[in-house]
Amino acid sequence: MPLSGKRILLGVTGGIAAYKTAHLIRLLIKEGAEVKVIMTTSALSFIAPLTLATLSKGAVYHAFFDKNTGEWTNHVELGNWADLMVIAPLSANTLAKMAVGQSDNLLLCTYLSCTCPVLVAPAMDLDMYQHPAVRQNLATLRQHGIEVMEAATGELASGLSGQGRMPEPEDILSAVFTFFRPSGSPLTGKKIMITAGPTREAMDPVRYISNHSSGKMGISLAEKAAERGAQVTLILGPSSLNARHPSIQTIPVSTAIEMYEQAKKSHAQSDIAIFTAAVSDYRPESPSSEKIKKKDDKLSLTLVKNPDIARNLGQEKKPGQVHVGFALETDEGSGSASNKLKTKNFDFIVLNSLLDPEAGFQKDTNQVTFIDKTGKSQKSQVLKKEELASKILDKIEVFFQTTEPQENR
Ligand code: PMT
Secondary structure, three states: OOOOOOEEEEEEOOOHHHHHHHHHHHHHHHOOOEEEEEEOOHHHHOOOHHHHHHHHOOOEEOOOEOOOOOOEOOHHHHHHHOOEEEEEEEOHHHHHHHHHOOOOOHHHHHHHHOOOOEEEEEOOOHHHHHOHHHHHHHHHHHHOOOEEOOOEEEEOOOOOEEEEEOOOHHHHHHHHHHHHOOOOOOOOOOEEEEEEOEOOEEOOOOOEEOOOOOOHHHHHHHHHHHHOOOEEEEEEOOOOOOOOOOOEEEEEOOOHHHHHHHHHHHHOOOOEEEEOOEOOOEEEOOOOOOOOOOOOOOOOOOEEEOOOHHHHHHHOOOOOOEEEEEEEEOOOOHHHHHHHHHHOOOOEEEEEEOOOOOOOOOOOEEOEEEEEOOOOEEEOOOEEHHHHHHHHHHHHHHHHOOOOOOOOO
């Protein structure tokens, strides 16, 4: 179990999302962690300590002194016990106190005295979350070395909708995994640029040319890479999906040209570039500024070539950089994929063919053939996109496991 023997101190502050910590504790325990809980007084109004004590199979602390026994809760000991302190949900009030070092409750004293890493998952109403004071406090925490997850977007307890929800317990668990990932993944600290999703090319203000890419494959790669400690820049075409890991910076784009501009910016600093995006090869030459009216039986549209992002950046590839491409084909495709591998200067290419029923656009699964520069090819089983992402990253890791230049680069 990935969290076996890991000691996690969970701080719960007052907010409706406190009820979700019951699920978070279950997830942590299921992964083998030992969990102790500290609650602020206002958290007690949102979830019963007995619930959290039962699920964590341990004591739940909230006061310095137990009135019945007269015993003192030693916050220094609690802080020393933990391998990681997680504060979820983190209210605006506790956030402000953490930022200035206030210590008027057990949770804050423990926070100030603990020496382990700290991960926080803020939750508050959307306007509070955007308030400059709150943004400043979050930035202060980051400066203090705290791992701050961004709040999730969606329905809020106030009835409003926006950014302010506590990240889902599953997402907090992924962030916890990152802390305990065995060090030594060659991807730790590496900068990875990933293009993902479709692009949209306007015909007029109403219509566009695009494709069926959902962004799932690229987002899975981004999340798995972040879990291995990489700093990921995800350049994502229009998608209803989000990457959630705190080490992923998502840059939303719409057109191929926008994707290219952003990719050029991050490519020079990247150790690895993965080209998952389904980029429109062509765009309308002169998009109409007004909606094109229905007139004749036929409508001709002149298309011009978009920049080939992978090919252009392949020409700028520096020694030591690794480039991985995808090829989407509607036939068996190994000939075209091998050709793309060469012309785009990839280190290896991941071929998916729409002939395989479990492969390609929008599905949760994929089935691919890996082709490397020596011409060696290997077809995978049907895999979940997350599992395939891990396999691709395992292959990339091999390029960084030796200091000798790779024959294949
Ligand atoms: O997003 P999902 O719904 O999960 O679907 C995943 C996927 C099917 C989109 C993905 O697995 C995939 O195959 N991505 C590549 C799709 C594609 O455009 O393939 P291609 O054979 O046309 O392009 C070859 C390579 O060049 C790709 O790495 C592509 O990103 C890149 N390219 C292509 C054209 C262009 N103008 N710029 C590029 O960078």
